[in-house]
Structures are given as C-alpha cells and as structure tokens.
Amino acid sequence: MFKQNLNYRFMFATTVAIVLIMTVNFTWDYYEQKRQSYQELREKAQVITKQLLATREFIAQKQDRINFDSQGHFEFKGLNPAAVGRGLGDIFASWTEYGIKQTRLEVRNPKNAPDEYEKQALYKFQADPALQEVWGEDTLNGRKVFRYIVPLRVNESCLPCHGEPAGSTDIAGYPKEGYKYGGLAGAISITVPMDIFISNLRSDMLRHFGFIFVLLGVTLAAIYVLLNRLVASPLSQLKKAAAEMGSGNLNVDLTNVKAVGEIKELAMQFQDMALQLSNLYGNMEQQVETRTRELQLANEVLKAKQQELEKANLQLAQANEHKSRFLATMSHELRTPLTSIIAFTELLLENMDPEDGLSRQNLQEIKVNGENLLNLINNLLDLAKIEAGRYQLNLETVDMVDVIGSVERVIAPLAMKKGIDFKTRFMEEIPLLKADPEKIHRVVENLAGNAVKFTPQGGKVEIKVDFDRETQTVLVEVNDTGIGIKEEDQERIFERFVQVDNSNSRRYRGTGLGLALAKELVEMHGGWIRVSSRPEEGSAFTVGLPVAASLEEGKDG
Ligand code: ADP
Numbered sequence: 001m002f003k004q005n006l007n008y009r010f011m012f013a014t015t016v017a018i019v020l021i022m023t024v025n026f027t028w029d030y031y032e033q034k035r036q037s038y039q040e041l042r043e044k045a046q047v048i049t050k051q052l053l054a055t056r057e058f059i060a061q062k063q064d065r066i067n068f069d070s071q072g073h074f075e076f077k078g079l080n081p082a083a084v085g086r087g088l089g090d091i092f093a094s095w096t097e098y099g100i101k102q103t104r105l106e107v108r109n110p111k112n113a114p115d116e117y118e119k120q121a122l123y124k125f126q127a128d129p130a131l132q133e134v135w136g137e138d139t140l141n142g143r144k145v146f147r148y149i150v151p152l153r154v155n156e157s158c159l160p161c162h163g164e165p166a167g168s169t170d171i172a173g174y175p176k177e178g179y180k181y182g183g184l185a186g187a188i189s190i191t192v193p194m195d196i197f198i199s200n201l202r203s204d205m206l207r208h209f210g211f212i213f214v215l216l217g218v219t220l221a222a223i224y225v226l227l228n229r230l231v232a233s234p235l236s237q238l239k240k241a242a243a244e245m246g247s248g249n250l251n252v253d254l255t256n257v258k259a260v261g262e263i264k265e266l267a268m269q270f271q272d273m274a275l276q277l278s279n280l281y282g283n284m285e286q287q288v289e290t291r292t293r294e295l296q297l298a299n300e301v302l303k304a305k306q307q308e309l310e311k312a313n314l315q316l317a318q319a320n321e322h323k324s325r326f327l328a329t330m331s332h333e334l335r336t337p338l339t340s341i342i343a344f345t346e347l348l349l350e351n352m353d354p355e356d357g358l359s360r361q362n363l364q365e366i367k368v369n370g371e372n373l374l375n376l377i378n379n380l381l382d383l384a385k386i387e388a389g390r391y392q393l394n395l396e397t398v399d400m401v402d403v404i405g406s407v408e409r410v411i412a413p414l415a416m417k418k419g420i421d422f423k424t425r426f427m428e429e430i431p432l433l434k435a436d437p438e439k440i441h442r443v444v445e446n447l448a449g450n451a452v453k454f455t456p457q458g459g460k461v462e463i464k465v466d467f468d469r470e471t472q473t474v475l476v477e478v479n480d481t482g483i484g485i486k487e488e489d490q491e492r493i494f495e496r497f498v499q500v501d502n503s504n505s506r507r508y509r510g511t512g513l514g515l516a517l518a519k520e521l522v523e524m525h526g527g528w529i530r531v532s533s534r535p536e537e538g539s540a541f542t543v544g545l546p547v548a549a550s551l552e553e554g555k556d557g
Helices: 006-061 063-067 081-095 116-127 195-246 261-351 357-387 400-418 437-453 502-508 514-524
Strands: 099-103 134-140 143-153 184-193 396-398 421-426 433-435 460-468 473-480 528-534 538-546
Touching: 006 063, 006 081, 006 134, 006 143, 006 184, 006 195, 081 099, 099 116, 116 134, 116 143, 116 184, 143 195, 195 261, 261 357, 357 514, 396 400, 396 437, 400 421, 400 437, 400 460, 400 473, 433 437, 437 460, 437 473, 437 514, 437 538, 514 528, 514 538
Parallel strands: 421 460
Antiparallel strands: 099 184, 134 143, 143 184, 396 433, 460 473, 473 538, 528 538
16 A cells, blocks of 8 residues: 555656666775876875985985085095984984884894885785886784885986995995995885875765765655645545546546645546536436336326226226127026927927928928027127136046047937938047046037038048047047148137138038137137148047146136
8 A cells, every 4th residue: 555655656767766776876986086086195105205216315425524524534424325214214204203214124123124015015025126106905013004115226316335246345344235336225215104195085975875865765755745745635536537427426526635736637537527527417416307207107008098098998807708798698598488389390290291391391490590500699698608707617538438438429310311421430548637528528519510510521530539649638530531621721710700711601501600709718628729631631630638737716696
C-alpha cells in the first residue's frame, strides 16, 4: 500500500539518484584531493631538498674559506656539507614537525643510518642512476607520514673527503670511502607528518556528507510538498468524486480543486463528465417515468379489455350452456314421440296385409327415416351432454368379445342385406378393460355402420381386435373396401357436422356427428382414434384403448 504511494516512489527514486551521484562525486573528490595533497607535499619536499642541496653545495664550495684563516693556516671547522646538513635538519626539526635526514648505506655517524624505507630507496637509486626521487606514504612510530627521498650523487666537491684513495684520512679525520664521480653518495630523506592533511581530508569529507544530507533533505521535502499539493491531494479529491459518482451521486463539485496544469484540466473534464452524466441520467429517469406511465395506461386499457372479454366469455359460456341444455331437453322431448312413432310403425308393419306392397313400402320408409332421426337425436343429445359437462361414463370391467359380439349382431344383418362380406377377427387374447361398455359399443357400431354405409355391394368389412403389449393398448380396427376418404379430408371428418361430399352424404345419408361423438367417447376413455384411407380403395379406422389409462369421468347431469 505504502509502496504504491506516488510520493514514496518519487522520493525513493530521487534519493537513489542523489545518493548515487553524490557517491560518485564524493569518491572522485576524495581521490582528487588525496592526489593534490601528495602533489603539494612532494613539491614542498622538493623545495626543501633543493634548499638543502644548495646549502650543501655552498658549504662544499666554501670549505677553503671556512677552514683557512687569513694567514693561510688550515683549521678544520667541522662545517662540511654533511655536518651543515645535519645541523640544518636538527633546527628544522625543532621548528617544524618535518624531519630532514642525510643517510647512506655505509654511515660514518650511526645517527644517519637509514630506516627500512630509506634503505629500499637507496637500493633503488643504486640500481637506477637516472632515478631522481622516491616518495610515498609510510607509518613511522605509529604516525602516518609522507616520505620523500632524493639521491646524493658524487660531484667534484665530494671527492676531497670521500674520493680516492680509499682508506686515506680526509680532513675530518675519517677514512675516505673511495667514491667515484657520479656514484651514489647517499640520500636526503624528508619526512612530513600527514596528520594535518588527513584531518583536512576528513573535515572536507564531513562537509561533503553534510552537504549531501542537506541536499537530500531539502530535495525530498520539496518533492513531498510539491507532489502532495500538486498531484496527490487533487488526485485524492478526484478519487473521492469518482467514488461518489460510482455510488450514484452525480452532483460532484471539483471547481475548487487546488491543482495546476494537466491535473487541473483532468479535474475540469471530470466535472464536465459528471454534469453530462447527470443530465443524461435525469433525461433517462424522465423517459422511464413517461414510459412507465404509458405502460400503466396501456395496462389499464388491457385490463378493461380483459374484463370485457371475460364478461363476453361468461355470456358466451352461459349461452352455450343454455343451448346445450335446450338441445338436451329438446332431444329428450323429441325422443319419446319418435320412439313411439317407430314402435307403432313396426306394429303396423307386423299387422299389415303382405299383399299391400305400396303401404308396406311407405311404412318401411317411415321406419327407416324415424330410426335415422332417432340416431341423429341420440348423437345430438350425447354431444350436447358432453359439451355441458354432464356426460358420465359407467365404468365396468369390459370384455371386448362381448362388445364386438353385440356390434356384430346389429351390423351383420345390415351387411348381409347390402351384399357385403362382414367379419370379426381377434388377433390376440384381449385383456379385460375398465370402460363404459355401452359407449365402446356405440363407437364401434358407428365405425362399422359407416363402413357398411360407404362400401358398395360385394365389398368387405372387417372388425379386427388386437393388443399391443408394448403400449398396453387394445386396438380395434374397422376396415372396409369402400369409397375411401381423400387425404385432405381425413382430419376434418372428426369435426361435428362434417360430411366429405354433399352429394355423397345425400346419397348415403347421415348427419356428420357420428365420428365427432366417437372421438369424444374414445378420448374420455383416455384413448385415440385414427384413420388411414385411400379413395376408391377403402378405409381403416383404428381405435386405441389403453388398458391402464386413467379414465376421465364425466359429471352426472
Ligand atoms: P355421417 O352420419 O355422415 O356418417 P360421420 O361423422 O359418421 O357422419 O362421418 C362423417 C363423414 O366421414 C361421412 O359423411 C363420410 O363422408 C366420411 N366417412 C366416415 N366413415 C367413412 C368410411 N368408412 N368410408 C368413407 N367415408 C367415410
């Protein structure tokens, strides 16, 4: 979380950059200062050695004047270059912290004996006659010191005391070393303590550090303040505004955001966006309100229409019920006189003189038409009852052999009379059914009656009973070799009052109610009825009655 902070990232990056730059600068500075200090020390040492060499040279040249008095008497004063050099060194040492020493490998005075550093330098000078100086850092008595050593080469002025022949005594009473011109006579060694230099360097570095810290502190503070004021704080205001907008409040005010440049522009754009969103939202709400109102209105209209429709529906249902009740009553009322007309006609026919052919024919016609009318009325009565919901099945255990037998008794004489071959056939053992035997009888009789009716003389009609074990359905098929039904009419014939062809129906008589009723009755038993037929070849009507169907029970009326 903290690491994600913009301030932190900027400050971290700046710190890293500053520390990196300053470290490089510091290191470079340190070495540069050290180099300069060495250079300075070296120059100082060079001046001192030159001075000493000059003094020694001067003393060497003035030996005669020093050791001879005005009368020409020689007296060695002890002021040879070595003695003067040593004396100068001692004085220098007492005044300053600098050490000046003359040294060589074979010393006359043990005080001049070389230390380890000087010994190394002397070896180097001996090995390399062109080498002019040796310098560097060393530790002496636990102190850091700068060492500077130059070679002393044998010149003219040295030879009287140190030249040939070796072993002979010089003016100072020492045996001569036998040096040759240009050879290494010894060295002048300067030692400068480095304390001041080190403390200078240290204070310089400290100043440097101080500067870095101050710079870092000021830079970080500036970044913090600037970022906070110019970026972080306006951004957090923007964030808050965005959150408000997210939660649905579009009335945000960003006009007084303290920002400049791009962030100010961003804030203003944000403000604009909020305003536009707010307008859009307002419009939308208004539109939704209008639409809702329209919808409510439409809904009310729809409701009114629905109520009207329900009312009309109710009236229609009532009218329908009235019609059905009227039909049922009328049919019932018609049945009684019609039955008695038929009965009296039969009685008259029985008692009639067999010779009176015309009267007999007329009475026969009355009887047939009466029976047709009774059939029509019966069908009408049943359909009206079904429609009024007052038709009830009287369920019993039915044996199809009985039902088909009773149908056969009605149909066989009709078929025989018309010269049609009529048969019934049981394909399987048929299980008992839970059904209304009278209704099943009517269905099969209707189908068989139609088959005989629509089959010309010499044709065949068959009732075939089968059982489909898979679907547990009893199948009753009534087929004939009659006039058949066109494909397009095969569905329509199950509707009420539909007869395929008017001329046919007139020829064959009928009402167009038989199949409609058969269909209703079969479906009340949970079954179905289908037709398959070809014109001029014959028809097959199949009724399926499921053994285990849940039977629909009509209501008693
Ligand atoms: P209908 O009293 O006219 O026979 P149905 O409802 O029993 O009334 O039959 C409707 C029509 O279906 C008949 O008029 C006839 O056109 C046709 N039809 C029914 N059965 C047969 C059949 N076995 N062969 C040919 N046409 C038939």
